[in-house]
Amino acid sequence: MKFEAIYHRTSDNLCYPINEYDLIINLKTGFDIKKVFIHYGDPFATGILGGEWKWEGKREEIAYKKRLKHQLWWTTTLKPEFKRCRYYFELVGEKETWFYFEDGFLNEKQMHMDGRMLQCFTFPWMNSADINKTPDWVNDMVWYQIFPERFCNGDPSINPEGVKPWHKGEVTNKEYYGGDLQGIVDKLDYLEGLGITGLYLTPIFEAVSTHKYDTTDYMKIDPNFGDEEVFRKLVNTAHEKGIKIMLDGVFNHCGPKFWPWIDVIEKGPESKYLNWFMVNKWPFENNNRDTKDGRFYSFAFSEKMPKLNTNNPEVIDYLISVCEYWVKNFDIDGLRLDVANEISHNFCKTLRKKMKAIKSDFYILGEIWHDSISWLRGDEFDAVMNYPLTSGIADFWIDDSLTKEDFEYTINRCYTMYMQQNNDVLFNLLDSHDTERLISRVKDINIFYQQLAVLFTMPGSPCIYYGTEIVLEGKHDPDCRRCMPWDEIEDGKYDEKISIMKQLIKLRKEQKLFKSRNFHFPNTIREDRVIEYIKIDEYGNNKLEILLNCSDNNILIDEGGEILFSNRYSDNKLFKYGVLIRKTI
Numbered sequence: 193m194k195f196e197a198i199y200h201r202t203s204d205n206l207c208y209p210i211n212e213y214d215l216i217i218n219l220k221t222g223f224d225i226k227k228v229f230i231h232y233g234d235p236f237a238t239g240i241l242g243g244e245w246k247w248e249g250k251r252e253e254i255a256y257k258k259r260l261k262h263q264l265w266w267t268t269t270l271k272p273e274f275k276r277c278r279y280y281f282e283l284v285g286e287k288e289t290w291f292y293f294e295d296g297f298l299n300e301k302q303m304h305m306d307g308r309m310l311q312c313f314t315f316p317w318m319n320s321a322d323i324n325k326t327p328d329w330v331n332d333m334v335w336y337q338i339f340p341e342r343f344c345n346g347d348p349s350i351n352p353e354g355v356k357p358w359h360k361g362e363v364t365n366k367e368y369y370g371g372d373l374q375g376i377v378d379k380l381d382y383l384e385g386l387g388i389t390g391l392y393l394t395p396i397f398e399a400v401s402t403h404k405y406d407t408t409d410y411m412k413i414d415p416n417f418g419d420e421e422v423f424r425k426l427v428n429t430a431h432e433k434g435i436k437i438m439l440d441g442v443f444n445h446c447g448p449k450f451w452p453w454i455d456v457i458e459k460g461p462e463s464k465y466l467n468w469f470m471v472n473k474w475p476f477e478n479n480n481r482d483t484k485d486g487r488f489y490s491f492a493f494s495e496k497m498p499k500l501n502t503n504n505p506e507v508i509d510y511l512i513s514v515c516e517y518w519v520k521n522f523d524i525d526g527l528r529l530d531v532a533n534e535i536s537h538n539f540c541k542t543l544r545k546k547m548k549a550i551k552s553d554f555y556i557l558g559e560i561w562h563d564s565i566s567w568l569r570g571d572e573f574d575a576v577m578n579y580p581l582t583s584g585i586a587d588f589w590i591d592d593s594l595t596k597e598d599f600e601y602t603i604n605r606c607y608t609m610y611m612q613q614n615n616d617v618l619f620n621l622l623d624s625h626d627t628e629r630l631i632s633r634v635k636d637i638n639i640f641y642q643q644l645a646v647l648f649t650m651p652g653s654p655c656i657y658y659g660t661e662i663v664l665e666g667k668h669d670p671d672c673r674r675c676m677p678w679d680e681i682e683d684g685k686y687d688e689k690i691s692i693m694k695q696l697i698k699l700r701k702e703q704k705l706f707k708s709r710n711f712h713f714p715n716t717i718r719e720d721r722v723i724e725y726i727k728i729d730e731y732g733n734n735k736l737e738i739l740l741n742c743s744d745n746n747i748l749i750d751e752g753g754e755i756l757f758s759n760r761y762s763d764n765k766l767f768k769y770g771v772l773i774r775k776t777i
Contacts, residue, residue, distance in 0.1 A: 193285050195297060197222030197263055200281070202294075202313050204565055208611050209318040210269075215277055216612060219254070219266045219292075225283050228254040228266045232279035235314060247310070249279065258604040258712070259597070265608050275318040280310065324570030327553040330617035331707055333390040333436065334697050335655035336383060339625050340393060340417055341368065341402045342675045343658055344375025352416045360677050365402050365670040373418040377426050379678075380433055386661060386690070387697035390436040390653070392528060394625055396423070399447050403625070403673070405530060406447030406497055410514040420522075427522050438526035438555065439518065443511050444534045445491040445499045453498055468507050470499050491531060502539040511539065512546050519550050528619075532558030532567065532576070540572040557619050568614045578618040578652060581606045585622065585643055588723075589634060589742065595720040600713040603725075607651060607709070615709055618652030622660075625673055629657065629666035637663065638769035641692065641759045642740050645771045648700045649727060649738050651709040661693035662686035699756055705729060705736035705775070719743045722766075739772040752776060 199220045200206055206218045219228060233249035258265040270277060281292040291298045295311040302308065345351070345358060351370040358369055373396065383391070395404035398414045413419050427437050446453055452465035460466070460474050469488060476487035483490045491497040501507050518524055527547070529535065540558075547554045558567055561579040568576065584602035588594050607615050622643055623630045631640050640663065647654045658664075659676055663686075666672035680686065700706045711727045721743040727736040736756075741747050747766045753774035755761075760770030 193283065193288055193290055193297075194222035194224050195290075198225075198283070198292060198297075200292070200313065202315050204569065205609065205611050207313070207315055209315075209323050210612055211323065212275075212318060212320050213271055215270045215272055215315060215318065217268050217270060217279070218608070219281060220260075220263045221266065221283065222262075223264060224285050225264060226286060227284040229282035229284070230254055230268060230270075230279055231282060232270055232272075232277055234272070234274050235276055235278040235312075235316075247278070247312075251282070258608060259600060260604055260608065261598075261601040265604065272315075272318065277315045278312045279314075280312045322570070324568075324611050324613050326574045326613045326617045327555050329436070329553060330555055330574070330653050331651075332701070333653040334388055334700055335390040335392050335438075335619065335653060336386070336388040337392045337621075337624060337655055337657045338376060338394070339371075339403075339658065339673050340373065340376065340396060341371040341404075342673050343371045344379050344676060344678060345370035345372060346374030346376070346378045347372050347418065347422075350416055350418065358678075359675050360680075361674070362667075362671050363674050365673070368402060368416070369675050370416075371675070372416065373413070373422045373426050377422065377429060380426075380429055380435070384433045384435065385694075387694055387701060389434060389701070390438065390525075390655075391430060392438045392526075392655065393440060395440045395442055395530075397442075400449060400496070401447075403670075405442050406445075407442050408447050408449040409451075410511075411517060424522055427524060431523070436525035436555075438528055438557065439524055440530060441511075441515065441527050442530045443500060443502065443539070444529075444531035445497040448496045448498075467504050468501055470501055491534075499534070502536040508536075508539050508542055512542060515543060515547060516550065519547060519554065523551075525551075526555030526557060528557040528559060528577075529573075530559050532573070533560045533562070533564075537566070537572065540567060544572055555617070563609055565610060568610050570611075575614055575617045575619055575652070577624075578606065578620045580609070581618075581620055581650065581652075582622060582627075585646055586633060589639055589643065592721070592742075596713070596715060596723050599723050600715070600725075603650075603711075603713075612709055615651045619655055620647055620650055620652040621655045621657070622647055623657050623672065624655075625657070626669055627672060628668045629664060629672050630660060631663045632665050632667055632672075636769060638760055638771075642742070642769060642771045644693075644696060645738060645740065645757065645773060648696045649706050649736065649773065651707065651711075654700065656693070661690050663689050695757060699773075703736070703756065703775070705734060708736070717747060719745060719747060722747055733777065735776045737772075737774050737776055739766055741766045741768060741770045744768055 209215050229251050231249040231251050238247050254266045254268045256267050283290050291303055293311045294313050352368040355368045355370045396417050397407050398409040398412045399406050413423050430437055452468050455465050456463045471488045473487040482493040484493050489499040556573045558573040558576045560576045564576040567573045588599045634640050666674050705727045708727045711725050713725045723740040725738050749764050749766050753776035755774045757773040760767040761772045
């Protein structure tokens with residue numbers, strides 16, 4: 193038995209309550225394990241220390257498992273009658289059986305030695321206050337990310353100096369085109385018609401740049417975007433249409449004109465705001481070059497984005513007051529934290545307590561591109577931007593040596609990293625203001641729709657970047673921030689593409705199986721690069737089948753089921769780069 197492949201502990205995503213009654217238990221093993229049984233029960237079922245009777249527990253087989261690249265992930269849900277649970281595992285291999293306890297492995301003989309103290313795994317109590325709770329509404333969202341400066345110019349009277357005419361084609365971060373909040377208000381009917389239920393806006397607070405990730409004033413709407421009145425109108429009108437609003441909080445760093453930073457530049461060590469930042473050398477030159485010399489810490493070595501010291505209680509208090517202001521006075525629904533992995537855990541914990549006290553179902557999202565379990569234990573973020581899913585999907589179409597099993601391993605990895613309640617509200621995306629646009633990466637419209645089919649059928653909440661519905665192009669940042677071509681949209685040039693996006697959004701909203709967290713990969717089709725996965729409801733009665741032909745061959749598909757969405761499929765043939773989504777019983 194490959195003992196080195198076996199792992200469990202009573203914390204994080206391996207053992208946790210999903211609610212006040214259900215305890216999720218997960219176990220990792222090697223592929224040599226053929227069956228797993230769990231023995232469980234109340235720790236005090238036979239007395240405080242066991243009494244005259246040996247504690248044994250109830251024995252049940254763990255039937256549900258997912259395949260990872262080098263391991264199996266076994267999962268079961270228990271209902272501890274008295275909210276506490278003691279347990280151990282029985283591992284059955286081809287020729288041997290072992291029992292797995294907190295302190296290691298025992299064979300059958302060792303299990304029954306008189307007087308042996310069995311060190312079982314123990315979940316001591318399912319305290320309601322400790323359960324990781326996430327907002328229920330997020331799983332129902334279809335998000336739409338907007339980069340305000342390039343979305344729509346609704347109020348030319350507030351255009352920045354030197355604004356350029358609305359432009360089709362490549363862009364940089366240097367030119368202004370006049371997009372603003374009124375422009376978003378003007379297009380709410382369009383977004384509602386598309387089926388969007390949540391807007392994620394990149395920063396709207398006063399800043400020097402076009403992207404606004406260099407904040408000057410956290411308490412003020414950027415004048416080139418509008419003012420508090422138009423922002424209030426945006427939030428209220430969106431809410432009337434059933435659309436949530438999530439803002440971008442840039443709390444890892446500020447901009448060069450943030451007033452405490454200016455005070456530090458002017459007064460140096462005498463500034464009362466010195467410890468609001470991470471200044472290592474004084475004096476230092478403000479010389480328009482990177483900060484690799486270590487004079488102060490900044491975001492990505494950018495001199496114009498000094499890091500805020502979120503270890504400092506004064507900074508924490510200030511930033512929390514900023515968040516409280518926008519939630520209390522404008523009723524925003526969520527906050528995405530930029531560069532969230534560099535902010536102190538202390539700040540993130542405080543933020544959650546304060547925001548949830550104001551609005552219990554407030555959504556807190558972190559921008560983290562890697563394994564984020566440290567932030568998803570229920571006392572910091574509700575979710576993170578699911579970039580592991582983004583890269584996993586992208587890599588399969590880039591690397592044709594990967595098989596459908598590799599795709600299965602990747603997807604399963606993404607959904608075994610965190611607790612199920614986090615998986616339900618993950619922010620799933622294929623592109624954003626930080627990446628090249630989807631069509632510019634895949635270069636083929638049929639692959640484009642294959643990847644969107646995956647996005648809309650994964651657990652979590654899907655987000656499309658503005659313009660994705662019209663297949664807007666754009667290379668890496670900053671070219672991915674192009675102007676939305678409203679003239680062409682209104683002339684009907686993109687009606688067919690918009691219609692396809694509406695269809696996917698409608699299915700996501702109306703078909704519960706699109707959102708289901710339960711899925712598996714049957715792999716019944718022999719072709720190595722034909723992806724097939726099944727989503728099932730909680731009772732196992734209804735099924736959603738997703739088929740993606742990523743091979744060079746046309747594939748014959750068995751008849752059956754109600755076709756919900758297809759591209760390059762006819763006469764039971766799924767052509768190269770085709771997609772088929774159908775509902776079966």
